[in-house]
Amino acid sequence: MVMTQRTPEKEKKDTSNVPHEASRKKKLTHAFGLNEMTFLVVDKDRRPAALIRTILRNLSAKEVHYANHYEQAIHILETTRIDMVISELVFGEDNRMGGITLAKGIRGASFEDYQRVPIIMATSATAEINIHAARDAGVNEVMAKPMTPLSVYKHISAVIAKPRDFIEVPLYIGPDRRRKVEFFETERRTQQ
Numbered sequence: 679m680v681m682t683q684r685t686p687e688k689e690k691k692d693t694s695n696v697p698h699e700a701s702r703k704k705k706l707t708h709a710f711g712l713n714e715m716t717f718l719v720v721d722k723d724r725r726p727a728a729l730i731r732t733i734l735r736n737l738s739a740k741e742v743h744y745a746n747h748y749e750q751a752i753h754i755l756e757t758t759r760i761d762m763v764i765s766e767l768v769f770g771e772d773n774r775m776g777g778i779t780l781a782k783g784i785r786g787a788s789f790e791d792y793q794r795v796p797i798i799m800a801t802s803a804t805a806e807i808n809i810h811a812a813r814d815a816g817v818n819e820v821m822a823k824p825m826t827p828l829s830v831y832k833h834i835s836a837v838i839a840k841p842r843d844f845i846e847v848p849l850y851i852g853p854d855r856r857r858k859v860e861f862f863e864t865e866r867r868t869q870q
Contacts, residue, residue, distance in 0.1 A: 712834070716741040716758065720751045720765040720780060721800075726823065730764055730800070733827045737834075748780055755784065755792040762834065764821075767801035767808060777801070778815045785816035785851040793851070794844050796837045800825060816852025818842070 717734050719742060721727035731742045743758060745751035754760065763784070767777040777799050787793045799812045802823040809820050819833045842853040 713738040714740055715761040716743070718743045718745060718751060718754055718760045718763045720745045720763065720777070722746050722766065726766070730830065733830045736827065737831060748776055748783065751780055752783060760792060760795055762837065763795055763797045765797060765799055767799050767803055767812065778811050781812065781815035781817050798833050798837065813855050818853050
């Protein structure tokens with residue numbers, strides 16, 4: 679008698695209760711209302727800008743506009759309701775810090791609807807001096823390049839989930855720069 683071993687047939691999985699990738703993505707992006715948001719991407723180089731635009735579209739962004747210089751970005755902000763700006767730190771023909779100039783221009787635009795728009799700065803120049811310059815210009819978040827869809831999503835959700843108070847003082851206009859809340863249990867100074 680010869681015994682043959684039966685190979686198990688591939689069983690069909692019941693996927694009726696398993697959420698599909700599209701529905702998971704929909705829940706993820708709709709949780710923060712990205713499907714209702716309009717973005718402005720500012721970068722001198724079309725390739726990184728195209729990558730960011732593709733990521734935003736895959737996250738179900740309502741609209742994604744593109745500008746490659748300061749004047750074009752300001753024009754779009756003046757004529758279109760933009761919910762968030764994602765800008766390169768350095769852009770422009772002379773490679774000056776165009777993103778910083780743009781952030782200062784946006785924050786300094788008194789009586790404009792776009793003055794308080796959240797700004798995420800994308801850069802591969804992540805030296806501390808650049809991060810401080812971006813923060814001092816009124817940027818909400820700094821995102822390191824190269825970026826992934828997850829890193830873009832995390833920075834966008836950080837701006838949405840944890841909005842910071844908007845500060846207007848003579849030397850600074852923008853989101854509150856303080857991130858840590860310090861707690862002192864008792865007064866540590868002693869009286870003499």
